[in-house]
Amino acid sequence: MNIYDLSGVEIAKKIKDKELSKEEVILALDKRIKDVDSDINAYISYDTKKAIKMANELEVKNETNLTGVPVALKDNIVSYQDKTTAASKILSNYVGTYNATVVKRMLDAGIIPYGKSNMDEFAMGSSNENSSYKSVSNPFDLDRIPGGSSGGAAAMVAAKEAFIALGSDTGGSVRQPAALSGVVGLKPTYGRVSRYGLMSFGSSLDQIGILARNTMDIASLLEVIAGYDELDATSSTKKVDKYSELLDKDIKGLVVGLPEEYFTKDLNEDIRNNINEAIKLLESKGVIFKKINLKHTKYAISTYYIISSAEAASNLSRYDGVRYGVRQSNETVEDMYVKTRSLGFGKEVKRRIMIGNYVLCSGFYDAYYKKASQVRRLIKQDFVSAFSEVDLILTPTSPFIAFKKGEKVNPIDMYLSDIYTVSISLAGLPAISVPSGMVDNMPVGIQLIGNYFREDLILNFANQYEKLRGEIKYPSLGGNDNE
Template identity: 45%
Template sequence: MLMDLLQLTIAEAHALLVRREISAVELTRAALERILAVDNTLKAFLDIDDEGALAQAAVADQRIAGGNAQPLTGIPLAIKDVLCVRGTITTCGSRMLENWVAPYDATAVARLKAQDAVLIGKTNLDEFAMGSSTENSAFVVTRNPWDPTRVPGGSSGGSAVAVAAGEALGSLGTDTGGSIRQPAALCGVTGLKPTYGRVSRYGLVAFASSLDQIGPFARTARDCALLLEAIAGADINDSTAAREPVPSYAAMLDGDIRGLRIGVPREYFVAGMEAGVEQAVRAAIDCLRELGAAIVDISLPHTRYALPTYYIIAPSEASANLARFNGVRYGLHIEGENVIEEMELTRGAGFGPEVRRRIMLGTYALSAGYYDAYYRRAQQVRTLIRRDFQQAFQQVDVIAAATSPTVAFPIGAKLDDPLAMYLSDVLTLPASLAGVPGLSLPCGFADGLPVGLQLLGRPFDEATLLKVGDVYQRATDWHTRRPDLTALTGNEP
């Protein structure tokens, strides 16, 4: 029964739980046994709460027995370790917070708990969510379950791997410039970056405050709909959380996209895109046409400026946000001769090379004499990118493109070339700068590795993205493919 349980979607598991054909404790034990079997190799998790998870599952079974099951009751989920979970260590993948215990729950986490979901552990990430490969964690390198010699993408690589490897039925990640969509594509799972403001950021340790957004990973668009509905909505603790009503996303999946207009931006088929990736994505777009959508060629002319714009704005905001980690109030503290030396020693030891690089980039861009030339100019270009999307959505309902120009690359291949690493997110950055929602779906394979189809939508129109994704997944089986983990015995490779 173990393998059967680990193949379930959230929606399927919910139906079985409600019918009392399985229990939440059985489902949670199956996930924990899978973690024990494969995670010593894959390294998706930084912390696993076995006892807590089983206790939560027992409570969930009581709720179900009393007829009080909600869509996520008893469902094993994983949480990216940049989100606060009360009473657990929240490291952000950094030595700076190696022993910091969160005193409260992030709003998104609290909303999962309110549904009696089972939170089994915290997943690995690039330090402070800065990276595209989950190699920048201070603790471990997470491996792609389709090929453990390759990266899972980042920064939410641990959350993507947890779902892809059956260690959890769903997970939460964060997306600042592609950190949900890109690892979803590279690991062959479904991942959603909601509209900026759709989900409260309270309890998310900030990287770039005007870009960060929390979102779900799961096996299907339907499962993402259930997770988004649980965590979305206004929050008194976050003034940027929009007061837009939260629809029943899953109820809106009616299986029909006939007449929907889907735009294909010519700028997204970039030089350097792998041939197998382009072939799979174009085949997926053709499939959407066969399902009744109208395919429209469009242009997003300022796309080529997204990469430099992002790498001015995001590091600038990071340099301000990470100033709080100075060894004085919380986190790592290293003694010195005076306060200045203590700060220098603490930050030098606590931050890894990628975080230090981005802090320096941001500090330079914000410094006197350079602010207008860099940060202000970048914000002006950001406005142009946002206008591109506004104009495109006057013509089309959804935009379709590749999520990543390549499949998962070998571990270590880009660590010494920051620009090559940054180019991994070239297709996800524009939507982040514009604040629009994005969904990544499995759409095929190239060289035996998963390829992702990216769907972008109007602000707060996640429902249409999820509908298109659901219709595509009803017509194809890419999302049902699973990596072969029989060779992973739980020992270091």
């Protein structure tokens, strides 16, 4: 078995037992990246020498299940003295001057930040085709997209170029690529993980999430990075569970909701059959399924894109060439603003800034943004009512398998990729996507949605389902895989 075949928890144990050194692990990943990433394009940057130096010099304050393990960061999570660009030309020369809270907590636990993953520019996209660097390929089919915006993070985990990766999820940007790339992806409850050091897209929606090949690795990292942070006023003071020790509870008797609005004719029939197989497996272990209604789901996409675009327009106003990033002109202030933003932002980012400014402008605010905020409350109330009847909710993660690059040129078609994930983000709930099998030789996933701060429940349920489902076979890449 190759080092890169192991899970993060297995790597940490071998380091602790002195069967492997931290340097050996990092060098194994370095070789793996060099072997396969020219096909995948999952990494924007990585520094093997810096990672080895850090691993050797790191003062471990809290030993954990993942101490000594390298973890990749999405390129919108700031780390000290590392280039962090959000895959945008406007930040192509930006080097972090501090560590995001999640990075600081990883370092305190002896976990080594290693590399920045490719992404849709400023996390705006569902396919990873909006990066200003290069398009990411799905390891299961290099002609297909890996999902987005955390597509680089999902692809590198599936291609075994990373054991674990941090991503960000605004409307499904961890869960959707996890499903399309055959890995596990968690979006925690809004406020469970500090956003300090995450480049903002939609501040009331953004949440740092985790991608890995199994639930144990995700649980082990979540217990490190979760918790209150005085640098993030939206972070919760609620106690953090030891999630990795809560994964072996019996799921018999749990009541799982199946929302009728997620199982319409728009769902691919093969994916529907795959989910039905997963349901039968879980029923064999005593799980009870119940049909429920989330009646405002049909408004979720339009509500999400109004709110997220409005927040994006506000957040991205700071990128003007004055304080940091690329400056395109020094002639006049107005000329600098116009040229810097025109040349620095990509097409999708400009589109969302324009939508956001439109819905916030005088005369349209009440009709769009205010109305969307009211509908958001109704969507949240749907979930609150549902959780009075069920313990968790099971849905598809994506309505289709990973599509071919260039296939969805219509923005509306692309936005509909997130139809099963955005309502959870609007409500601020935790959700996890778990691989559930293959359709047309491409991976698909089921989404498990929990009540607020019930990450323990959805992680345990996901872990029990993994045991029932069996191992996932990842594609052979680089000519030296054992599978």
